[in-house]
Structures are given as C-alpha cells and as structure tokens.
Amino acid sequence: EIVLTQSPVTLSVSPGERATLSCRASQSLSNNLAWYQQKPGQAPRLLIFGASTRATGIPARFSGSGSGTEFTLTISSLQSEDFAVYYCQHYNSWPPFFGGGTKVEIK
Amino acid sequence: EVQLVESGGGLVQPGGSLRLSCTASGFIFSSHWMHWVRQAPGKGPLWVSRINSDATGTDYADSVRGRFTITRDNAKNTLYLQMNSLRAEDTAVYYCARAPSYGDYWFDFWGQGALVTVSS
Numbered sequence: 001e002i003v004l005t006q007s008p009v010t011l012s013v014s015p016g017e018r019a020t021l022s023c024r025a026s027q028s029l030s031n032n033l034a035w036y037q038q039k040p041g042q043a044p045r046l047l048i049f050g051a052s053t054r055a056t057g058i059p060a061r062f063s064g065s066g067s068g069t070e071f072t073l074t075i076s077s078l079q080s081e082d083f084a085v086y087y088c089q090h091y092n093s094w095p096p097f098f099g100g101g102t103k104v105e106i107k
Numbered sequence: 108e109v110q111l112v113e114s115g116g117g118l119v120q121p122g123g124s125l126r127l128s129c130t131a132s133g134f135i136f137s138s139h140w141m142h143w144v145r146q147a148p149g150k151g152p153l154w155v156s157r158i159n160s161d162a163t164g165t166d167y168a169d170s171v172r173g174r175f176t177i178t179r180d181n182a183k184n185t186l187y188l189q190m191n192s193l194r195a196e197d198t199a200v201y202y203c204a205r206a207p208s209y210g211d212y213w214f215d216f217w218g219q220g221a222l223v224t225v226s227s
Contacts, residue, residue: 034213036152043202043217044152055215087151091212095168098151 002027004088004099012107019075021102023088028068032092035064035073038101039084047086048073078104109133109216111203116221123193127221129186129203137161137181140206142214143188145199145223155201156188157212171197193225 003026013019023033031051036044046055048064051071061076075082083106088099115127129141143155156167156177165177176189186203201221204214 043220044214045217046213046215049207049213049215089152089213094166094212096154096212098153100151 001095002029002090002093002097004090004097006086006088006099006102008102009100010103010105012105013078014107015080016077017107019078019082019104021073021075021086021104023066023071023073023099025069025071025090027092029071029090029092031067032090033064033066033071034089034091035062036087036089037082037084038087044087075104109205111205111216111218113201113203113218113221116201116223118224118226119193120227121194121225123225124189124191125193125223126190127188127201127203127223129188129218131184131186131203131205134205136179136184140209140211141179141186142204142206142212143177143186143201144204144214144217145197145201146220147196147199152202153199154212157206158186160209190223193223195225197223198225199223 005024007022033051035048038044052064063074065072085101085103087101110132113129119125142157144152146152158165158177174192178187203218205216207215
C-alpha cells in the first residue's frame with residue numbers, strides 16, 4: 001500500500017500571498033495524483049488530476065507539479081475563499097489513498 | 108449540472124445494518140464507474156468501494172470487505188451501499204463519488220455526504 005505524507009499539517013498565510021503545499025509518496029506514482037479542496041461541512045472538490053491538470057472551472061491561481069514521489073500544490077495568490085483543507089490522493093495502484101491533509105489558515 | 112444526493116444515514120448500534128443510497132442526475136449515470144468514500148471525524152477521506160458502469164465488477168477496501176456490498180440500479184440512476192455488521196470504527200460521513208472515465212480511481216464529483224454513526 002502506497003502512503004502519502006502531506007506537509008505542513010497547518011500553513012498560515014496572509015491573503016494575497018503564495019502558498020506551497022507538499023505531498024510525498026512512499027513509492028513512485030508516475031503522475032497519478034489528484035488534489036482536492038475541502039471546506040467545513042462540505043464534500044471535497046477536485047482541483048487537480050494527473051499531478052498538474054486543473055479540473056474544469058478551477059482558477060489558474062491553482063497549479064500542481066511533480067512526479068514520482070514528490071508533488072506540490074501551489075496557490076499563487078490566496079483569496080479568502082481558498083482557506084480550507086487540501087488533500088492529495090494517489091490512484092497509481094490499488095488501493096487509492098488520501099493524504100492526511102494540509103489546513104491553510106489565515107495568518 | 109451533475110448532482111449526487113446521498114440518503115439513508117443515521118445512528119445504528121454495533122452489529123447493525125444500514126443501506127445508503129445515492130441518486131444521480133445531470134449526467135449519463137450508466138456510463139460511469141461509481142465509488143463510495145468515507146471520512147471519519149477530523150480525518151482524511153478513505154476509499155471504501157467501487158462498482159463498474161454495468162455492475163459486473165466491484166471491489167472493496169480490506170476494512171469493509173465481506174461486510175459491505177455496493178450495487179447500482181442504472182434504470183433508477185441510483186447507487187447503493189449495504190453495510191452489515193457495523194462497528195464503531197465505521198462511523199464517518201459517507202460520500203458517493205463519480206469516476207470521470209472507465210477504470211478511474213479519482214473523483215470529479217462528490218455528493219454532500221451521509222453521516223453514519225455506530226454507537227450503543
């Protein structure tokens with residue numbers, strides 16, 4: 001089973017600043033990684049698939065990069081609606097697995 | 108607009124059973140693999156089960172295999188999860204989620220979730 005480790009657990013950022021979130025895999029994933037955003041009381045929302053492809057309707061300030069075992073989600077200029085928990089998820093092998101999440105909070 | 112609406116959650120005693128439903132609209136339900144994903148309080152999501160588009164193939168997380176059964180009725184655009192022999196550790200919000208293409212294990216649309224609480 002491939003395990004994903006997200007860091008940091010909590011990221012404090014001021015509005016307008018850049019946020020960089022990390023996801024590390026215990027084995028190579030190629031580019032089979034997705035990122036989701038989750039706000040309190042809501043379901044996760046797909047942001048990125050294939051490590052770097054934005055889902056439909058996702059603003060360009062969200063970008064994904066990486067391959068193999070190291071992946072990054074970057075939010076170029078944080079807006080108020082971006083404060084949330086972010087999860088990475090691999091689908092390279094069975095079973096699919098989610099990371100523990102990074103909470104992006106207002107500094 | 109794609110919509111997935113879960114129902115059937117609630118409080119159940121350990122060892123009990125519950126059936127969740129997920130009604131789909133806004134897309135051709137019979138063309139998509141469908142999944143159940145759960146999320147315990149304060150934890151990350153955890154994949155539970157999937158069913159292929161014509162209901163001929165299923166698989167399950169080790170933690171639920173033999174206790175949970177996923178089914179679908181394409182005529183009713185509805186996905187189900189029958190949960191038996193429930194345990195306290197099954198307490199979670201259960202989401203149905205759509206896979207965008209054949210064989211995908213990532214999810215482009217999610218329902219709002221159904222809370223299942225297993226407690227005496």
